Amino acid sequence: MDVLSDVLAAMRAGQPYAGRSTCRAPWGVRFPAGDAACCHIVMRGGCSLIPLEGEPVNLSVGDILFTGPQHAHTLADQPGSAAVDFRPDYNEGYSVAELNIPGPGAATEMLCVCYTFDLARPHPLLATLPPLIHLPARVGDNGPLRATIDMLGNELxxxxxxxxxxxxALIDMLLMYVLRAWLDGSDHSPGWATALNDPTIAIALHRIHRQPEYPWTVAELATQAGVSRATFAKRFTTAVGQPPLTYLTWWRMTTAARMLHRSDATVQSIAERCGYGSEYAFAKAFKREYRVPPGQYRRLRSHSRTVPSHIQAER
Known part of the structure; x- marks a missing residue:
């Protein structure tokens, strides 16, 4: 089990969408502070990112910009230009209609990809993502990421x-390569960048994600990681933001909710997959976390794209 891939699968809600834009100066596009993360790639020309707080960021050809959920921002040819709201049509599936803003000035062409995340139960990784990840274009840098952008642009x-x-597949690859670049370039301050780059913590996460049904103890996870129990518990809690067994329970419930929503597996089989010896014990733990029994959660999710507010997990 690849932990980062598993985490992204658990965070996503609904389909991502992608599109191309051609905007001629003066122009501006506002992106709201919703549950979507956005990835902008400048294909021709240049523009400025204008956050709600902080200084504008100038973007040139080949630059990649990732913005996390709940971070409103504006892209414009320059600060002060009038802006329109970005309103994608979710019914269009993966590709939205091209955005074209006419004008007398220079043209900027961009790719925009947006990923909707389930903020009712956000993975701790989301809390450690910076509001902006700016990857400037560099000759010969990150070939797989650049190749993915080229293929995505051609398909659109x-x-x-x-x-x-x-x-x-291309949209998922783009997000994965951007997050890899962020993880590789992190300053390794406490957080998930540290967790995924620290072999001690990564081994434990791998074990938890691969076998959530196993009755893990802190001592056994520490043995798997090759360090003392006290050292492991401290390093894991600092990096992940939760003690090992708290994260294990959190991941079991997240796995259970995903299986209830995306599969036809019986509640009993889901209980066993998540480490519960009886359906009753599982239902009790699930209701404590989500405030409704597993069967009701499944019925509600089948009629809703996102988790209704009254069944959001306790935080």
């Missing part, structure tokens, strides 16, 4: 047979 520019199947 000239959709062909198979595009609907290809786009989801």
């Amino acid at each position: 520019h000239q959709p062909r047979s198979g595009t609907d199947a290809i786009l989801p």
Whole structure:
């Protein structure tokens, strides 16, 4: 089990969407502080990112900008230009209609990809993501990421047979490569960048994600990681933000909720997969976390794209 891939799968809600834009100065586009993270790539020209707080960030050809959920921002040819609201049509699936803003000035072409995350039960990784991740273009830098951008741009520019199947994989690849670049360039301050780059913590996370049904103890996880119990508990809690067994329970319940929503597995089989010996014990733990029994949660989620507010997990 690849922990980062598993975490992203658990965080996502609904389908991502992507599109191309061609804007001629003067122009501006406002992105609201919703539950979506956005990735902007400048293909031609240049522009400025204007956050709600802080100084504008100038973007040039090849620059990549990732903005996390709940971070409103504006892209414009320059600060002060009039802006329109970004309102994608979710019914269009993975690709939205191209955004074109006419004007007398220079043109800027961009790719925009947005990922909707489930903020009712956010993974701790989201809390450690910076509001902005700016990856400037550098010759010869991060070839796989650049290749993914080229393929995504081609599919959006000239959709062909198979595009609907290809786009989801490319969109996921783009997000993964951006997060990899952030993780690799992190200053290793406490947080998930440390957790995934620290072999001691990464081994324990791998074990938890691979076998959530196993009756893990702190001592056994420490043995797997090759350090003392006290050292492991302290390092894990500092990096992940939760003690080992608290995170284990959190991940079990997250796995259970995902299986209830995305599979037809019985409640008993989900209970066993998540380390509970009886359906009763599992239902009690699940209701404590989500405030409704597993069966009711499944029925409510089947009729809603996001988790209704009254069944959001306790935080």
